[in-house]
Amino acid sequence: MEIILKQDIKALGEKDDIVTVKPGFGRNYLIPQGFAELATPSAKKVLAENLKQAAFKQDKIKKDAEALAGSLADVKLTIGAKAGESGKIFGAVNTIMIADALKSKGFEVDRRRITFETEPKMIGEYIANLNLHKEVKVKVAFEVVAE
Known part of the structure; x- marks a missing residue:
């Protein structure tokens, strides 16, 4: 049967x-x-x-x-965060902040599709991984600066 x-x-x-x-x-x-x-x-x-x-x-x-990944390849983001004298961030830089920064540049990416290679805890440069599709992934560089 x-x-x-x-x-x-x-x-x-x-x-x-x-x-x-x-x-x-x-x-x-x-x-x-x-x-x-x-x-x-x-x-x-x-x-x-x-x-x-x-x-x-x-x-x-x-x-x-794939089209979105091609346009995101050369995007560099700047995220402002409150930081102390030593450069340590008060609070956290999270995926919502990255999604909002991308939205302000004209890219619509769901925050649940964003992960970090290393958690941003200090002022500096980091990499965010965007999982746009199960076969399409792109890395976006972002810099955390003191406000």
Whole structure:
């Protein structure tokens, strides 16, 4: 019996895979639980169309991320922070500050996609990693200066 999985199932397959299982397992467990549906010819066509559209959307998202990464390659940010005599920052420079600085330069990047190579604790230059897509990552240099 062929079925189309609606979600990942350990030791069987991943979402949208067409797998062959014993009829009792499919009819009595997978289909009633909502883990799978019968792989009829019409369901296979719908699955193929859905996969095609999802691939198109992912390709567009990746191209947009690559274009953004290309324009971010030479951007240098300056972040102001209160600091003591020794150069130690009071508080912290966080991803929200980096996202706001990028926004002021005209780049829209979600703060949850920003990480630091080393946490900025002193005045100086640092690198922020921007994960724009699972395959597109870019490094942006920023400088922390005393206000």
